[in-house]
Amino acid sequence: MSDLVSQNVSMVFETPKGEAVHALKDISFTLKKGELLTVLGPSGCGKTTLLNIAAGFLRPTSGIITLGNKEINGPGVERGMVFQQGALFEWLTVAENVNFGLRMKKEDSVTTAKRVEEWLEIVGLQDFGNTPTYQLSGGMQQRVALARCLINDPDLILMDEPLGALDALTREKMQSLVLRIWKETGKTIILITHSVEEALLLGERSYVMAPRPGRIHKEYKLPFASMGLKEDLREIKNNKEFVSKREEILSMIWDMEEEIMGKDI
Numbered sequence: 001m002s003d004l005v006s007q008n009v010s011m012v013f014e015t016p017k018g019e020a021v022h023a024l025k026d027i028s029f030t031l032k033k034g035e036l037l038t039v040l041g042p043s044g045c046g047k048t049t050l051l052n053i054a055a056g057f058l059r060p061t062s063g064i065i066t067l068g069n070k071e072i073n074g075p076g077v078e079r080g081m082v083f084q085q086g087a088l089f090e091w092l093t094v095a096e097n098v099n100f101g102l103r104m105k106k107e108d109s110v111t112t113a114k115r116v117e118e119w120l121e122i123v124g125l126q127d128f129g130n131t132p133t134y135q136l137s138g139g140m141q142q143r144v145a146l147a148r149c150l151i152n153d154p155d156l157i158l159m160d161e162p163l164g165a166l167d168a169l170t171r172e173k174m175q176s177l178v179l180r181i182w183k184e185t186g187k188t189i190i191l192i193t194h195s196v197e198e199a200l201l202l203g204e205r206s207y208v209m210a211p212r213p214g215r216i217h218k219e220y221k222l223p224f225a226s227m228g229l230k231e232d233l234r235e236i237k238n239n240k241e242f243v244s245k246r247e248e249i250l251s252m253i254w255d256m257e258e259e260i261m262g263k264d265i
Contacts, residue, residue, distance in 0.1 A: 002068045002078075002155040004031040004054065004188065009063035011049050011214075022213030023049045027063070029207070029216065033155075036182050036189045036225055038203030040196060040249075042256045046214025047192045051158050054190065055081055067156055077101075080154035082145050084161040088133050094120065094144050095129035101152040119147040122184075123177065139170035143177070150185065159191040163198065172233060175201055179228045196249045200224050200242060201233055208249055210256055218252070220245065 011024040024046040031037055039047050052058045053065055056075040065072050067079065088097050095116050102112040120126050123143040128136070133144060142162060149157060162178075163171045175198060182189055193199050199206045204225050210217035222245070224236055236242055 002033045002188065004065070004067050004156060004190075005029075006050075006054075006065045007063055009050075009053060009060045009065055011046070011053065011058065012061045024053075024060070025213035025215050027214075027216060031188060031190065031205075033188050034186045036191070036202060036204045038191045038193055038199035038206045039209060040193050040199040040206065040253075041209035041217070042211055042253050042260065044214075044260070045209035045211040045256075047209055048160055049214065050209075051160055051190060051192050054156070055079055055158050077105075077152060078155045080149035080152055080157050082142075082149050082157065082159045082162045084164050085138075085141075088141055088144055088148070090132070090134040092133060093129065094125060094131050094133055094136070097133055097144050098147045098151055100148060115151055116147075119151045122150075122181070123147045137170070139166050139174060142166065142174060146177070146181065150181065150187070155188060157187050157189045159189065161192055161194065164194065171198075175233060176228070178202060179225060182225075183229050196246050196253070197237060199249075200245055201228055201236065208252060211260060217256075220249075 006027050006029050009024060009027040010022070013021045013023055015021060027050060039050065041047060049058065053060050054072065056072050056079065059073060089100065098116045098119055099112055102115070116129065117126070120129055123146055125140065125143055125147070128140070133141065136144065145162070163174050166174060179202060181187070191202055200222060201224050203222055206220045206222060207216050208218045209215065224242060227236055
């Protein structure tokens with residue numbers, strides 16, 4: 001099993017003044033293989049810190065996080081990361097970017113070229129393999145980032161606000177693409193977002209996190225990701241249950257922000 005399990009994970013940072021900041025406190029959850037989890041909350045609630053611990057970029061102050069019963073204590077090929085801005089090599093072509101991980105593993109070039117073509121077709125870039133990456137739009141670059149991650153066949157995909165920098169129409173198209181790839185590959189995905197609508201549309205499960213200390217405030221189990229595989233996302237946004245959940249979470253996060261502002265004044 002490739003379940004991701006977090007057991008009482010806490011993370012404390014020290015400020016330049018020597019003060020302790022509890023970025024995360026006692027985070028515990030189990031993410032089953034093939035689930036899509038979205039995480040949202042106000043700034044400072046530890047969303048990205050949690051993702052960086054799952055990626056192996058940070059070691060928790062206490063607690064343990066495992067993937068497939070193996071402790072995560074550093075980056076690994078079984079985990080793939082997609083950032084807000086693709087962190088691509090802009091001087092390389094699209095195909096060279098997608099192939100980068102396979103080339104580092106020195107896999108057979110003929111085989112990898114075929115796999116690159118397959119993934120470019122999946123993300124809708126089949127005619128752009130020889131295009132310099134810097135010539136692409138933001139949405140197209142994020143498609144390259146997705147293909148580059150997925151071609152390495154990770155068990156767990158970690159997305160840090162991958163659609164946050166895109167315009168509204170491109171973002172909507174990419175949301176549909178993420179859902180389709182999730183369904184077709186059966187990958188386990190954690191997606192961090194500031195958008196309540198995006199969290200509801202893409203997450204089978206969604207965690208609303210609260211800050212100071214960062215913790216899971218409420219969990220939602222949602223039907224909208226499965227609905228989005230068959231229905232237009234714009235129609236789902238008008239669904240009464242969707243609207244009700246959106247307003248509930250917006251109010252929840254608004255109240256958190258108000259409390260933070262009150263503490264800071």
